[in-house]
Amino acid sequence: MKTKSIxxxxxxxxxxxxxxxxxxxxxxxxQLLANDITTVHENAKLDHNIVIINTCGFIDKxxxxxxxxxxxxxxxxxxxxxxxxxxxxxxxERYKKNLETEIPEVDAFFGTMELPLILKKFEAxxxxxxxxxxxxxxxxxxxxxxxxxxxxxTCAFCAIPLMxxxxxxRSIESIVAEATQLVQRxxxxxMLIAQELTYYGLDIYKKRELPKLLHALxxxxxxxxxxxxxxxxxxxxxxxxxxxxxxxxxxxxxxxPLQHASNNMLNAMKRQISREEMEDLIGxxxxxxxGICLRxxxxxxxPGETRDDVEELKTFLQKMRFDRVGIFTYSHEEDTSAHxxxxxxxxxxxxxxxxxxxxxxxxISLEKNEEKVGKIFKVxxxxxxxxxxxxxxxxxxxxxxxxxxxxxxxxxxPGQFVNVKITKAYDYDVExxxx
Numbered sequence: 085m086k087t088k089s090i091x092x093x094x095x096x097x098x099x100x101x102x103x104x105x106x107x108x109x110x111x112x113x114x115q116l117l118a119n120d121i122t123t124v125h126e127n128a129k130l131d132h133n134i135v136i137i138n139t140c141g142f143i144d145k146x147x148x149x150x151x152x153x154x155x156x157x158x159x160x161x162x163x164x165x166x167x168x169x170x171x172x173x174x175x176x177e178r179y180k181k182n183l184e185t186e187i188p189e190v191d192a193f194f195g196t197m198e199l200p201l202i203l204k205k206f207e208a209x210x211x212x213x214x215x216x217x218x219x220x221x222x223x224x225x226x227x228x229x230x231x232x233x234x235x236x237x238t239c240a241f242c243a244i245p246l247m248x249x250x251x252x253x254r255s256i257e258s259i260v261a262e263a264t265q266l267v268q269r270x271x272x273x274x275m276l277i278a279q280e281l282t283y284y285g286l287d288i289y290k291k292r293e294l295p296k297l298l299h300a301l302x303x304x305x306x307x308x309x310x311x312x313x314x315x316x317x318x319x320x321x322x323x324x325x326x327x328x329x330x331x332x333x334x335x336x337x338x339x340x341p342l343q344h345a346s347n348n349m350l351n352a353m354k355r356q357i358s359r360e361e362m363e364d365l366i367g368x369x370x371x372x373x374x375g376i377c378l379r380x381x382x383x384x385x386x387p388g389e390t391r392d393d394v395e396e397l398k399t400f401l402q403k404m405r406f407d408r409v410g411i412f413t414y415s416h417e418e419d420t421s422a423h424x425x426x427x428x429x430x431x432x433x434x435x436x437x438x439x440x441x442x443x444x445x446x447x448i449s450l451e452k453n454e455e456k457v458g459k460i461f462k463v464x465x466x467x468x469x470x471x472x473x474x475x476x477x478x479x480x481x482x483x484x485x486x487x488x489x490x491x492x493x494x495x496x497x498p499g500q501f502v503n504v505k506i507t508k509a510y511d512y513d514v515e516x517x518x519x
Contacts, residue, residue, distance in 0.1 A: 093167075093206070094122045096132035098157075099221065100150050101140025103228045103277050103313070105173055109138045110218035112172075112199060117219060119208035125221040134168045135160075136202065139175035141247055143415035150175045158189040170194065172202060174247040196248055223466065225499025226273040226482060227266050231259055231297065235279035237316065239343075240354045240422035241383065241414065244279055251280065253288050260300050263307060272499050273309035273464060274301070275481060281315045282324070295323045302331035308501065309464070311481055313339040318356040320365055325372045335478040336373060341381035345400030346393040349386055354421065359400065366404055377479035379408035384441060385434030386414045387425035394437050398444045407452060408485050409445040411438045446511050453486070453509035460519060463488050463504045465496045475504070489515040 095116055099109040109125065116123040124132065135157045139150035150173075160166045168191045176183060177195040184193055194202050200210040220227055234249040235242075263274055278284065285293030301310055310333055312324070317340055328334045344350055345359050357365075369376060382397065401409065413434035416427040429437075463475040466482070473490040480486045488504055496502060496518075508515035 093134055094132040095134045096127040097125050097136045099138045101146055104230055105138050106221055107228050107230045110221055114218035115203055121206055133166060135166055136170045139173035141175035141178045147175055154187060177247045223498050224270045227271045228275045228277050229262060231276050232278040232284055237280060238354055241420060243417040243420050246419055251283050251287060253284050256297050256300055263301055264304055267304055267306045275311045275313055277313045281312055282321055292321050295327045298327045298334055302333050308333055310334045311337055315340045317342060317362055317365055325369055329373050337377045337479055339379045343383050344397060346396040349389055349393050352388055377407040380406050381410045384411055384413050384438040385429040387427050397441060401444050405448050411442055413438050450511045453514050456506045456514055457509050460503050460505050463502055465498055465500045467498055487513050489513055492518050
């Protein structure tokens with residue numbers, strides 16, 4: 085009697101977009117592994133037979149990348165190199181019906197909150213007791229922790245609430261349990277992420293409880309660095325800065341997207357704050373915690389933006405001297421309130437404005453880096469590349485910020501902390517030697 089050999093499924097998860105998507109993919113992989121399903125991230129070997137693509141639907145470029153990734157994997161399926169292609173994430177949440185019509189070769193589309201439905205495709209059960217257990221797609225020494233989902237803000241340009249829903253905080257206990265578990269697995273640094281950090285707790289505790297959460301996390305033994313991403317400036321609770329100052333393992337780093345500086349644009353974007361209020365807030369933060377690293381994100385080319393608005397933004401940057409700045413060009417998104425405005429600035433002009441603004445920041449960044457020369461900083465080693473080590477100070481987050489380039493004859497390990505004396509400064513990176 086002949087027996088048929090059945091090859092075991094191997095699932096490859098491809099993650100596009102932000103760190104919040106990355107966490108979702110990690111949680112999904114943890115659930116699949118717990119159900120005895122072999123799972124990998126971004127598998128370069130192509131020895132898998134099932135793909136799950138976690139898509140981004142935030143702006144045009146991200147949507148295009150997601151569509152192209154889906155089509156590439158559909159093509160592999162047509163050639164017999166894949167058995168199944170599943171799609172989840174923000175693009176799938178937002179355009180599910182259109183995608184089902186346009187790309188019928190995909191086996192199933194899922195929204196952002198449909199993890200149990202994905203698991204059903206594998207005859208797997210969602211295991212609630214696994215909260216915090218996930219297959220990290222980051223190096224072992226750092227991880228992202230999502231403290232809430234969704235957003236209650238109504239910024240004119242943003243489609244996130246359409247894809248992620250209203251703000252929902254996780255409990256302090258569940259976040260601390262997850263962080264503790266990650267530390268036990270070798271994580272030294274956690275980056276707290278949410279659509280809006282400062283709103284944390286309002287829904288479940290009826291008041292802003294980020295300071296309380298930070299104290300609880302700072303008590304975890306072995307957790308060396310806690311980093312804050314995506315704080316909304318309007319009604320910013322300054323108690324957060326007090327906790328930073330008080331607790332040694334909370335990085336003196338704050339990522340606060342401001343989006344613009346012209347009141348004309350801030351009003352049009354529905355940001356609920358004026359330039360004057362932003363300047364006061366930044367002044368108060370720096371007065372409470374001198375030396376804090378402030379990162380912000382800006383948008384160029386929002387409908388109605390004038391040359392005066394661009395000049396005002398450049399003047400604002402020169403005055404505020406942020407440590408880190410990122411910039412997006414405006415993307416005209418359906419179902420946002422800004423979609424009712426005329427998107428009358430060409431893509432080329434948007435790019436030119438973004439470049440012009442970043443040139444201002446480039447000079448500021450170089451000056452700030454030159455100020456570091458001769459000083460010693462605690463640095464976490466991320467990796468070795470081209471015969472040199474790359475690390476970060478507490479003022480640098482992963483991928484988006486500066487790197488410290490280190491030449492060392494002594495072997496250094498990822499996740500190791502070393503003291504580094506800065507010897508050379510570049511526009512966006514610094515170089516140094518271990519002391």
